[in-house]
Amino acid sequence: LAKTTQPISMDSYEGQEVNITCSHNNIATNDYITWYQQFPSQGPRFIIQGYKTKVTNEVASLFIPADRKSSTLSLPRVSLSDTAVYYCLVGDAQAAGNKLTFGGGTRVLVKP
Amino acid sequence: NAGVTQTPKFQVLKTGQSMTLQCAQDMNHNSMYWYRQDPGMGLRLIYYSASEGTTDKGEVPNGYNVSRLNKREFSLRLESAAPSQTSVYFCASRPWTSGSTDTQYFGPGTRLTVL
Numbered sequence: 147l148a149k150t151t152q153p154i155s156m157d158s159y160e161g162q163e164v165n166i167t168c169s170h171n172n173i174a175t176n177d178y179i180t181w182y183q184q185f186p187s188q189g190p191r192f193i194i195q196g197y198k199t200k201v202t203n204e205v206a207s208l209f210i211p212a213d214r215k216s217s218t219l220s221l222p223r224v225s226l227s228d229t230a231v232y233y234c235l236v237g238d239a240q241a242a243g244n245k246l247t248f249g250g251g252t253r254v255l256v257k258p
Numbered sequence: 259n260a261g262v263t264q265t266p267k268f269q270v271l272k273t274g275q276s277m278t279l280q281c282a283q284d285m286n287h288n289s290m291y292w293y294r295q296d297p298g299m300g301l302r303l304i305y306y307s308a309s310e311g312t313t314d315k316g317e318v319p320n321g322y323n324v325s326r327l328n329k330r331e332f333s334l335r336l337e338s339a340a341p342s343q344t345s346v347y348f349c350a351s352r353p354w355t356s357g358s359t360d361t362q363y364f365g366p367g368t369r370l371t372v373l
Binding site: 187189190191195247 | 298317348365
């Protein structure tokens with residue numbers, strides 16, 4: 147399973163855009179990149195998933211360069227409720243087991 | 259549609275006691291998973307069941323056993339609890355159909371303390 151590296155923490159202010167970059171140098175051909183969000187005392191929640199280029203949904207955007215060795219999660223115009231831990235995961239999303247390896251995540255603190 | 263439910267929400271055990279954590283999903287998902295999360299850490303996979311009738315070890319299976327009772331239910335058993343098993347346990351499920359890319363849905367967690 148590909149190992150991921152992401153910043154331990156980030157601070158931001160309401161209304162700003164938050165970009166979290168994740169490194170995954172040994173990503174495999176079949177691997178997808180998935181981001182989860184976790185609030186205190188809750189289970190992780192899926193945010194976005196992509197394989198290459200750019201993916202956008204109602205919550206976030208995911209930018210993946212051509213070499214796929216890194217990816218950037220972009221949260222537009224954050225609010226206080228976006229304070230959470232964000233996990234970047236890399237794995238074969240089509241595999242039967244789809245074992246996910248969670249790293250330490252990035253703690254995002256949104257300030258007023 | 260309750261999603262993924264876990265019982266109990268909290269549990270305190272003494273060293274050596276046994277218990278079973280229950281997990282159920284009502285989304286007709288094929289795959290189910292058990293994770294543990296220690297304070298300030300990411301989740302680690304204990305066991306998973308890719309489909310009904312199969313179970314496989316994850317990253318940290320020692321001290322645990324699982325049962326995929328049916329398509330809906332996946333239980334985690336601690337035969338002889340140890341303080342090192344103090345953690346928050348999350349169950350997750352995933353639709354998984356061949357060729358699709360889908361994601362895991364997590365339950366609210368069980369906070370377990372072993373004294």
